[in-house]
Amino acid sequence: MDHLVIVPVVLPLLTGAVMVLVGERRRALxxxxxxLSVLLVLAxxxxxxxxxxxxxxxxxxxxxxxxxxxxxxxxGIVLVADRLAALMLVLTSILALAALVFSLARWHRAGAHFxxxxxxxxxxxxxAFLTGxxxxxxxxxxxxLAASYGxxxxxxxxxxxxxxxxxxxxxxxxxLIFLIGVSxxxxxxxxxxxxxxxxxxxxxxxxxxxxxxxxAAVLGVAFLIKAAMWPLGFWLPTTYAAASTPAxxxxxxxxxxxxxxxxxxxxxxxxxxxxxxxxxxxxxxxxGGLLTIAFGSIAVLATQDMxxxxxxxxxxxxxxxxxxIGVGQVAVTSGALFYLASSVLSIGAFFLxxxxxxxxREVGADVLAVTREAFGEEEDLGExxxxxxIPATMAVLGMSFMGCxxxxxxxxxxxxxxxxxxxxxxxxxxxxxxxxxxxxxSWALLxxxxxxxxxxxxxxxxxxxxxxxxxADGMVPRVRLIEIAPVILLLLLCIGLTVxxxxxxxxxxxxxxxxxxxxxxxxxxxxxxxxxxxxxx
Amino acid sequence: MELILALGIGVFTGSxxxxxxxxxxFQVIIGLSLLSYAVNLFxxxxxxxxxxxxxxxxxxxxxxxxxxxxxxPQALVLTAIVIGFATTALFLVVLLAARGxxxxxxxxGREREP
Numbered sequence: 001m002d003h004l005v006i007v008p009v010v011l012p013l014l015t016g017a018v019m020v021l022v023g024e025r026r027r028a029l030x031x032x033x034x035x036l037s038v039l040l041v042l043a044x045x046x047x048x049x050x051x052x053x054x055x056x057x058x059x060x061x062x063x064x065x066x067x068x069x070x071x072x073x074x075x076g077i078v079l080v081a082d083r084l085a086a087l088m089l090v091l092t093s094i095l096a097l098a099a100l101v102f103s104l105a106r107w108h109r110a111g112a113h114f115x116x117x118x119x120x121x122x123x124x125x126x127x128a129f130l131t132g133x134x135x136x137x138x139x140x141x142x143x144x145l146a147a148s149y150g151x152x153x154x155x156x157x158x159x160x161x162x163x164x165x166x167x168x169x170x171x172x173x174x175x176l177i178f179l180i181g182v183s184x185x186x187x188x189x190x191x192x193x194x195x196x197x198x199x200x201x202x203x204x205x206x207x208x209x210x211x212x213x214x215x216a217a218v219l220g221v222a223f224l225i226k227a228a229m230w231p232l233g234f235w236l237p238t239t240y241a242a243a244s245t246p247a248x249x250x251x252x253x254x255x256x257x258x259x260x261x262x263x264x265x266x267x268x269x270x271x272x273x274x275x276x277x278x279x280x281x282x283x284x285x286x287x288g289g290l291l292t293i294a295f296g297s298i299a300v301l302a303t304q305d306m307x308x309x310x311x312x313x314x315x316x317x318x319x320x321x322x323x324x325i326g327v328g329q330v331a332v333t334s335g336a337l338f339y340l341a342s343s344v345l346s347i348g349a350f351f352l353x354x355x356x357x358x359x360x361r362e363v364g365a366d367v368l369a370v371t372r373e374a375f376g377e378e379e380d381l382g383e384x385x386x387x388x389x390i391p392a393t394m395a396v397l398g399m400s401f402m403g404c405x406x407x408x409x410x411x412x413x414x415x416x417x418x419x420x421x422x423x424x425x426x427x428x429x430x431x432x433x434x435x436x437x438x439x440x441x442s443w444a445l446l447x448x449x450x451x452x453x454x455x456x457x458x459x460x461x462x463x464x465x466x467x468x469x470x471x472a473d474g475m476v477p478r479v480r481l482i483e484i485a486p487v488i489l490l491l492l493l494c495i496g497l498t499v500x501x502x503x504x505x506x507x508x509x510x511x512x513x514x515x516x517x518x519x520x521x522x523x524x525x526x527x528x529x530x531x532x533x534x535x536x537x
Numbered sequence: 538m539e540l541i542l543a544l545g546i547g548v549f550t551g552s553x554x555x556x557x558x559x560x561x562x563f564q565v566i567i568g569l570s571l572l573s574y575a576v577n578l579f580x581x582x583x584x585x586x587x588x589x590x591x592x593x594x595x596x597x598x599x600x601x602x603x604x605x606x607x608x609x610p611q612a613l614v615l616t617a618i619v620i621g622f623a624t625t626a627l628f629l630v631v632l633l634a635a636r637g638x639x640x641x642x643x644x645x646g647r648e649r650e651p
Contacts, residue, residue: 135613142620149627158638162646165562165635168628169644172569173557175624176576179617183576183610187583192609 005066005081007044008089008126011037016119030115031104037119038097041126045089052086053507065132065528073526074196080132080525083511084337088129088260091341094493095253095348096122098486102352103246105483110155110244117154121147121250128257132525134182134192134219137261141178141226145171148254151247152239163242170235174225181219188212195525198268198518202275213280216269220281223265226258227318230292237299237311240351248307249351252314253344259321263333266325267515268522282328286441289323292316293448297455306354306463310347313408316452317343323445324423334512335422338505342415342497346407349490353400356479356487357467393479398468400484403491405460410453415497420449422505542582549575560649562632562642566625573621577614584610 015037019030066079081089100118108114124144131137149171152164186192188208189200204212221232228236236255240248262285270280296315303309317339324336403414410416427442497504514521549571556568584607592608632642639646 135616139616139620142624146624146627149631153631153634156634156638158646161631161635161638165631165644165646168624168631169557169565169569172624172628173572175620176569176572179576180579183580183583183613186610186613 003066004044004048005079005130006068008041008048008093009079009123009130011041011044012119012123012126016116016123019116019119020113024112027108027115031100031108034100034115034118035097038093038100038122041122042090042093042097045086045093048081049083049086049090052081052083053510065525067528067530070531072530073528074191074193077136078132078193078195078525078528079127079130080195080521081130082521083507083514084260084264085129087337087341087507087511088256089126091256091344092122092125092129092253094490095344096250098348098352098490099246099249102249102483102486105480107155107244107246111153113150114154117147117150118250121151123147125253125257129260132194134185134194134197138175138178138182141257142175144254144257145175148251151251152243154247155244159242160244163239166235167239170225174222177218177225178222181215181217181222184215184218185212188215193525194265194268195518195522198271198274198522199526201269201277202273204275204277206276209277213277216265217281219265220262220284223258223261224288224322226255227262227322228255228258228292228315229288229318229322230295230315233292233295233315233318236314237303237308240311240314241305241307245352245355248310249348252310252347252351255314255318256321256340256344259318259325259340262322263325263515268518271516271518273517273519279328282326285322285326286445287326289319289321289326290444290448292319292322293452295319297452300452300455300459303459306358306467307351309459309463310350310354312459313350313456314347316408316456317347320423320449320452323448327427327441327445329426330509330512330516331426332423333515334505334508335419335424335426337508337511338415338422338497338501339419341504341508342407342419342494345490345494345497346404346416349400349487349494350404350408352483352487352490353397353404356483357397357401359478394468396484396488397479398464400487400491401460401464401468403494405457405464407491407494409456409460410449411457413498415494415501418498418501420453422508424449538586538588542578542586546575546578546582549578560643560645562635562644565644566628566632569628570625573617573625577617577621580610580614580617584608 015033019033022030022033066081067073068077068079070076096118103114103118121144124140124142124147127140128137128144131140149164149168152167153160182192185197188211189197189204191197191200225232227233240251243251266281266285270277270282272278293316296312296317296319299312299315300309303312321336321340321343324332324339327333405411406414407416410420424446427445553568553570553572553575556564556571559565559568587606590604590606592606592611594605635646636642641648643649
């Protein structure tokens, strides 16, 4: 058994713990430790991704299951690095790297314990993606949420505390709902291991099935609160708009955790092979996703400041993903996964960009006021920093903004368009089983995707005109290289995703196929040998 | 015993939800605590109710599993209590910060307009 799978969980944990011991004064050391740890996690994640993608029958097994504590399955707890988990690990660590580098310009000085919180956040996220056990999923959710409470409040200020209070209360209630769902499922099925649960699904007796479905639905509500499905997502735009910039960028992946959990568990428990309850809840996901897209699009059009605009686009992307997952076709799911990768990167870039664009703007910049509070001395500090020459700064910011707009709205030529195309093409190609053309839900999803794209274009254009095409009066934002570099990195990765779309789509297709046909997952996880019994130690 | 437990969970949940929806932060936190009691009892009940049955196997062999209680929900409850305790403490800090910064204990940070 090799220990690579546990590294993305243990490394941030240890780094965070060491950072707490190092103390508040030595920021440079903590920053160096943090960057090093994130880079290592990124390297491990890429390694896991390459391994997960190796074709079946290679000498390295496709699925890396890791028995924590070396107890035999299904009694022990397990981490599983399959394709979906590896993909999410890579995305998380890229986003964390960008946010961390961005924060080094000044945000990490805005309050205590920023660096350890980022590490614990990373640990919770990685664990939540990797775990193959329902209760461990709960534990990692809590680690992730506890760190996110700290990050939301980072920098303090009335706005953040007010938004944070709602965020904490909503998530504590969601955690309780999560526990009810988990215990209901345990009460009926008698196991918490996801693979074992999937294996037992067809054998659940008819009268217990309703109870199990109720448990799964309750659990689903907890995930959908995280994923901010309408009407459970009202907390999201306010919280993300109030959070400090790097924290908001990092938190934007939290909604994707809920979506990944839904995707994995729904297809495991209610996939095509699970007997009587196959497809349970699919209509709810689809219609909930459509409603979320509608609500998100209205929110996108209605918002005046950019931070809330970014929050609203998180809603739109959540809705798009949920609706696409709810369709329940392999090809649509693979398109949705491509969309997921593209939207994580572009929304992260947009959150980081907003602060740079809105810096030095006086009107209506509530968040900036909070920033000022936290940085009494920022004005004098800013004078010393070497800014990039004026026209270049505006040009770079403007180009990045345009890139974000194209990505978020899903316009050609960037990856946002390819993602939407990948979702829509299989929807409109009538499946052989359905004779008589395209079902109405597909048209609804098509309309929702196109209209939400239109709403995003309108809103982004308006925001862009307000930010870039007004007489600046010499108020060009001072932007340091270390702040714009992460934005450009994220956008370049999106361009890379566009150029390498063929390979990326192959990967997504393989991921979607293994998610939709989880027999291999179940068999591989349950047959994982204990260390010392085979496979060597 | 089933009746008492079910009633207990119901009463805890009912009062918890009611308090959770109240406008004062202190009521919200008490509501969350009551709800977490209810959830912990519920998890416990999901392992089936057994009287005088130990969750830990005796020394030397497994014996008859029917004579033992299910240990997993008990472990889950323990974990849930610890995590709930920590997050409630964290919420308490946020609550105090909100009280200090906004000068009110209303959950929205400002009193409702009359």
